[in-house]
Amino acid sequence: xxDKPIIAVLLERLPERCVLHxxxxxxxxxxxxxxxxxxxxxxxVIPENVEQARLALQLCAQHAVPVVxxxxxxxxSGGALPLADxxxxxxxxxxxxLDIDVANRVARVQPGVTNLSISTAAEPHGLxxxxxxxxxxxxxIGGNVAENAGxxxxxxxxxxxxxxxxxxxxxxxxxxxxxxxxxxxxxxFDLLALLTGSEGLLGVITEVTVxxxxxxxxxQVVLAAxxxxxAAGAAVTAVIAxxxxxxxxxxxxxxAIHAVEQFIDAGYPADATAILLCELxxxxxxxxxxxxxxxxxxxxxxxxxxxxSQNEAERQRFWAGRKSAFPAMGRLxxxxxxxxxxxxxxxxxxxxxxxxxLSDEYGLPICNVFHxxxxxxxxxxxxxxNRPGELERAEELGGLILxxxxxxxxxxxxxxxxxxxxxxxxxxxxxxAELEQFHxxxxxxxxxxxxxxxxxxxxxxxxxxFGAMHVHEGQLPxxxxxxx
Amino acid sequence: xxxxxxxxxxxxxAGLEADEIxxxxxxxxxxxxxxxxxxxxxxxxDGPRGRIYLIKQVLExxxxxxxxxxxxxxxxxxxxxxxxxxSGVDYHHLLDxxxxxxxxxxxxxxxxxxxxxLLRQLLSRxxxxxxxxxxxxxxxxxLPAALKARIPARQRLPHIEPRPHARRMLLLDGxxxxxxxxxxxxxxxxxxxxxGIQTIVPASSGCCGGLSHHLDAGDEAxxxxxxxxxxxxxxxxxxxxxxxxxxxxxxxxxxxxxxxLADDSACAGKAARxxxxxxxxxxxxxxEASGSDLPGTAGxxxxxxxxxxxxxxxxxxxxxxxALLQQAGYTLVPVADAHLCCGSAGTYSILQADLATxxxxxxxxxxxxxxxxxxxxxxxxxxxxxxxxxxxxxVHWIELLARLTGQQAK
Ligand SMILES: Cc1cc2nc3c(=O)[nH]c(=O)nc-3n(C[C@H](O)[C@H](O)[C@H](O)COP(=O)(O)OP(=O)(O)OC[C@H]3O[C@@H](n4cnc5c(N)ncnc54)[C@H](O)[C@@H]3O)c2cc1C
Ligand code: SF4
Ligand code: SF4
Numbered sequence: 026x027x028d029k030p031i032i033a034v035l036l037e038r039l040p041e042r043c044v045l046h047x048x049x050x051x052x053x054x055x056x057x058x059x060x061x062x063x064x065x066x067x068x069x070v071i072p073e074n075v076e077q078a079r080l081a082l083q084l085c086a087q088h089a090v091p092v093v094x095x096x097x098x099x100x101x102s103g104g105a106l107p108l109a110d111x112x113x114x115x116x117x118x119x120x121x122x123l124d125i126d127v128a129n130r131v132a133r134v135q136p137g138v139t140n141l142s143i144s145t146a147a148e149p150h151g152l153x154x155x156x157x158x159x160x161x162x163x164x165x166i167g168g169n170v171a172e173n174a175g176x177x178x179x180x181x182x183x184x185x186x187x188x189x190x191x192x193x194x195x196x197x198x199x200x201x202x203x204x205x206x207x208x209x210x211x212x213x214f215d216l217l218a219l220l221t222g223s224e225g226l227l228g229v230i231t232e233v234t235v236x237x238x239x240x241x242x243x244x245q246v247v248l249a250a251x252x253x254x255x256a257a258g259a260a261v262t263a264v265i266a267x268x269x270x271x272x273x274x275x276x277x278x279x280x281a282i283h284a285v286e287q288f289i290d291a292g293y294p295a296d297a298t299a300i301l302l303c304e305l306x307x308x309x310x311x312x313x314x315x316x317x318x319x320x321x322x323x324x325x326x327x328x329x330x331x332x333x334s335q336n337e338a339e340r341q342r343f344w345a346g347r348k349s350a351f352p353a354m355g356r357l358x359x360x361x362x363x364x365x366x367x368x369x370x371x372x373x374x375x376x377x378x379x380x381x382x383l384s385d386e387y388g389l390p391i392c393n394v395f396h397x398x399x400x401x402x403x404x405x406x407x408x409x410x411n412r413p414g415e416l417e418r419a420e421e422l423g424g425l426i427l428x429x430x431x432x433x434x435x436x437x438x439x440x441x442x443x444x445x446x447x448x449x450x451x452x453x454x455x456x457x458a459e460l461e462q463f464h465x466x467x468x469x470x471x472x473x474x475x476x477x478x479x480x481x482x483x484x485x486x487x488x489x490x491f492g493a494m495h496v497h498e499g500q501l502p503x504x505x506x507x508x509x
Numbered sequence: 510x511x512x513x514x515x516x517x518x519x520x521x522x523a524g525l526e527a528d529e530i531x532x533x534x535x536x537x538x539x540x541x542x543x544x545x546x547x548x549x550x551x552x553x554x555d556g557p558r559g560r561i562y563l564i565k566q567v568l569e570x571x572x573x574x575x576x577x578x579x580x581x582x583x584x585x586x587x588x589x590x591x592x593x594x595x596s597g598v599d600y601h602h603l604l605d606x607x608x609x610x611x612x613x614x615x616x617x618x619x620x621x622x623x624x625x626x627l628l629r630q631l632l633s634r635x636x637x638x639x640x641x642x643x644x645x646x647x648x649x650x651x652l653p654a655a656l657k658a659r660i661p662a663r664q665r666l667p668h669i670e671p672r673p674h675a676r677r678m679l680l681l682d683g684x685x686x687x688x689x690x691x692x693x694x695x696x697x698x699x700x701x702x703x704x705g706i707q708t709i710v711p712a713s714s715g716c717c718g719g720l721s722h723h724l725d726a727g728d729e730a731x732x733x734x735x736x737x738x739x740x741x742x743x744x745x746x747x748x749x750x751x752x753x754x755x756x757x758x759x760x761x762x763x764x765x766x767x768x769x770l771a772d773d774s775a776c777a778g779k780a781a782r783x784x785x786x787x788x789x790x791x792x793x794x795x796x797e798a799s800g801s802d803l804p805g806t807a808g809x810x811x812x813x814x815x816x817x818x819x820x821x822x823x824x825x826x827x828x829x830x831x832a833l834l835q836q837a838g839y840t841l842v843p844v845a846d847a848h849l850c851c852g853s854a855g856t857y858s859i860l861q862a863d864l865a866t867x868x869x870x871x872x873x874x875x876x877x878x879x880x881x882x883x884x885x886x887x888x889x890x891x892x893x894x895x896x897x898x899x900x901x902x903x904v905h906w907i908e909l910l911a912r913l914t915g916q917q918a919k
Contacts, residue, residue: 045552049576053553053562060510060536071551098553099538117551137551139542162593163542288595355535355596359510410511411532 031088031112032068038084039077045069054113057098057105058160061362061416062445066093066107071115075195075231078114082229083199085112091475092197094225096137096168099160101363102444104172104224104480111475114229116167122146123232129207130237131190136167136230140174143235152237155182158440159348167230173222175440177273177347178304180398184440186221188236194220194228197471202228219466224442225477227470241306244272246343247316249323250297250330254278254381254393257299258373260326261397264303265370267322269315272304274398275347281394281405284353291346292339294330301397302343350394351405358390358407362419365441366430370400379429380404387422389415401439402430428453443481451481452488460485510534514568523606524568530603531565533596534558540590540598545850545868546583554580557590557600564607573611581608583864585857586723587818587850592825612725625724628856632685633716633733639688658897664692671698674707678793679741679752679786681763684716686756686889693889696911697755697790703914704797709749714740717754719762722769723855731773734766738779751788755907757888758855761823763787789820790907791829791887798833806913807838813881814841814906815872815895817888818850830887830906837913842879846871853894865894873899885909 032046045051046068055063067090072078085092091111098105107113119135122143126132127150132143140161144153157176158164164174170192175184182188191205205217220227251257257276264274277285277300282293293300301323305315320331334340354361368376377393384391384406395403404426408419427437427450437443437450451460463482467474483491512531518524540557541547547556554563554576563580567573584604591600617625631637645652646663678701686693698708718733741752754760767781814831821827831841852858852868859865876884877900884899885906886892896903 045554047574047576049563049566049571049574050554052566053559056536058537069553097538097541098558115551115553117547117553120548120551141542160537160539163538163540285595288597349539349595352535352537352539352595355533355598359532361535411513416511 029067031085031090034084034088035068035070035081035112038080039070039072043071043073043077045071054095054098054107054115057095057100057103059101059103059106059444059446061360061410062103062106064107064109066109066111066113069113069115071118073118075201078116078229078231079195079199079201081112081114082195082197086197086199086473086475089473089475091478092229093477094167094171094229096165096171097139097160097163099164100168100172100444101365101441102438102446104442104444104477105168106445106480108479116165116229119167119231125150125152125237127152130239131207131234132237133232133234134166136170136233137165140164140166140169147237148240150237151240153240154188154235155179155238156185156188159351161348166233166235170221170230170233171223171225172440172442175396175399175401177275177344177396179440180274180396181270181272181306182238186218189217189221189233190236191234192217192220192230193232194230196228197473197475201231205234207234222442224444224481226467226481227476229476241272243309243312244304244306244340245312245316246334246340247303247305247319247323248293248332248334248343249301249303249328250294251299251301251327252297252329254299254377255374256327257301258377258397260301260323260328261373262370263322263326264319265398267318269305269318271319271398272306273302274304274396275302276300276393276395276397277302277347277350278393280357280390280392281350281354284356284392285346285350287356288349288353289342289345291342292332293346294332297329299393302347304340347394351403354392354405354407357392358409360408360410360416361392362406362408362416362423363441364402364404364406364423364426365438366427366435367399367401367439368430368433368435370398372433372435373397373400376402376429376433380426383422383425387418389419389422396439399439400435424450445480448480448483448487449491451483452491457485457488460488510536510565512565512569515570518568523609527564527568527603527606530599531561531568534561534598535596537596539595540593540600543589543593543848545585545587545589545852546864548849549864549867555583557594560584560607561598561600561603564603564610567607567610567614573615575615578611578615578617581611583861585818585850585852585854587854588822589818589848589850592822592848608725609727624860628859629721629724629726629729632856633718633720635682635684635687635715638685642688659893661689661893661896664690666691666695669695669698671707671709672702674702674705676705677707677709677744677747677749679714679744679749680708680710681717681737681752681754681756681759682710682714683756683759683889684720685893689893690889690905692908693755693905696905696908697753700794700907700911700914701753704794706793706797708753709744711740711744717759717762719759720855722762731770734770734780735773735776737763738766738776738783741783742779745782745786749786751793752783752786753788753790753793755790755887755905756890757789757817757820757824758890760787760789761819764824789824789826789887791820791826791833794833794907794910795829803833803837803910803913807834807909809838809840810883811842811879811881812839812909813844813876813879813884815844815851815876815884815886815891816847817886817891818854820887821848830885834885834906834909837910839909842881845875845878847875849875851891851895853888853890855890858890858894869894869898877901883909
């Protein structure tokens, strides 16, 4: 493939180890965490410093070659899915924590640093970085910003967008920009918020300044078991309605509990149909009062068992189980398709019931592990990609679930982003005028349309086609992608 | 994950197993986070998720080139990825199949073959290795510093004749350990003796076969395994309770005998029994020693413990040695990134010297950050690799315990 002009140019200007271009080397880059969608890039560039990243971007701009930024490749919506006529720009070598400023409670980090390692580095100072996606062991902070990632503790502490202070980015032309500042507010438009969640469409992030929070004096988790998912859903509504905002409020159903317990001894009751994990943090007096309160609410909501974490190790175990739940599903089924809809909390029980009905109709089991407190659902559709037609059925079922979310006033993505996967549902969520507005924003940053084109915001043309497809059911959502 | 292995491959036991392992990977990428080589190169192909993909490619029928081989060679087989993987992907067995395939389909250049052959011939046969080390030790004062660092000073130990006890256990002698650090098994024999256990080391036993196994020489590995089984069998029939292994690198291998010889009708049964009896020395000591056997007399000497990958990931033994050392009165200093490999990894430190040196330097920085008096570890490979550049003495943890029981006896 070295015959493609862009590859020759990249090889000429960058060290050989930074450019992968053989099919053999490229295949492992053909997907992100959503392995059902695959596409081989022209080349993968792994820059080691900002200069090399800038050079790669400039060369691609000159040759009109699209660029897809890639962090850790844990994304679940195909955001980092390569483009067949583009290069993938891996930011994995940008893995240094540059500075921890204890006095101002911020850290400057490179984009390839993992989410968890920021908190680990801040720990000796009694600080941590609050957003904690379940993939935090592996996902990069650059990817978190690009997806506006959430996590277990976002119910109280907000999403990525609420926890960063400044970004350094490179535009497609290689221009360097600083967005945001050390000050908490700055004049002009809030471009920082705009960049957060931009899925690699506006610029390539080369540095992130994150806010750090002091570790709470006490944090404890109440684990409540329920005899039905419905009852657990109702208990979530009851807790929030009672005026408490827990630090985290998560739901796992029985299959998820079983999968997790095969991996680690998280301490979940094996006979529960669903459990809730509810974290309370703050001063020890407050936490004590809140635990009593929450226990009472759960008991009234029909909890069959209640446990409170007795020490830090037990609290960590409760969360470790939750955070490994998606991949642990690999023990139950060779493949899963993770959905990411949000709904107003009051509809929780109703939507969960609808999901169960759909699961029966399609004959595909669905597990539920999700951020219950935010109403951010993650139904995991279990399927076997080796069985012909099963992926397509899983996708169709997923589409119906998302439409259910929109119908009750929710959205098609809570935190995993639109990427490639939900691009058609964007046509359901937004009207033409809104989509046109999105495109204008993209044009302002990337007039040539070379940064991650075709992801996150559908072209109007695509929406027109999708509308047509909806009429002729049974057709594949992405005929251009390789499928086996 | 979706797979499409050819039907012919799916008819073999190895093919079927590989397909199952591949399918169990859900491509979440968690494992990359704890993979030592991915951390150094940032290349997906140097992480477990990418290696799994490379192996999938080969098994699905794409002819491998040097590139695939390079990235598979760079794997340390440390198995940190398996500890991390929530889906339970049995990575090292997939790697075995992948490496075997690549070895079959793609011959190595002559130089590489020569070096690998030499390493196998030399290291796995203590008859050849020991005299070489002795010569090196005799010439040590004259050697340049770089080489000197690789050859430990000779330990002259009093001969001990194990006292007879009703309880007996076999002790694996191994290949390089008797030459480089005879004091380890010496200490083990003394410590077990003090616990009322007699050790047996049959003369004809030797290398566990791990070295050959990891250098694509499966037949040779099986030869070593059969030899050990034959050497141990009389004692096993005679009631030996366990096969004690002091090099954590060898223990996972002996635990695999049953599996690797499953198709050998002549000794499959014996091999399975041997695997059942294999124990890491830490399991024995933790199981046998009561508080009084480990007097807390170490006086708080500061120890940085490096848990070898073969102990924590390969055998899933965590916290056991640490607890024993603390119980004995040593102070453990905290060690960052304790899950990471030191780069020794069998012959890796020789075959992939560049990555191995980076990993060693990182590991030593982490171990020495807490200003320990001593670094303790549990595997001869790590021991020799770290000792070559450490600023403080490196020992096997069993030596630290044996020292105390010695004191008590006096
Ligand atoms: C098991 C599992 C659990 C998960 N749990 C959660 C969860 O709880 N909450 C949550 O929010 N997400 C979760 N995710 C999704 C995923 O981890 C997040 O979306 C994460 O933010 C992606 O980070 P990444 O580094 O892997 O990015 P990638 O997947 O590599 O990329 C994601 C997007 O970011 C862009 N991008 C990456 N780096 C840069 C950069 N430097 N500059 C510009 N654009 C960039 C890419 O182009 C792409 O569009 C989970 C994923 C898995 C596999
Ligand atoms: S952690 Fe396990 S399931 Fe996830 S990518 Fe690695 S091997 Fe596959
Ligand atoms: S065995 Fe070690 S080096 Fe090899 S892929 Fe797994 S973590 Fe990486």
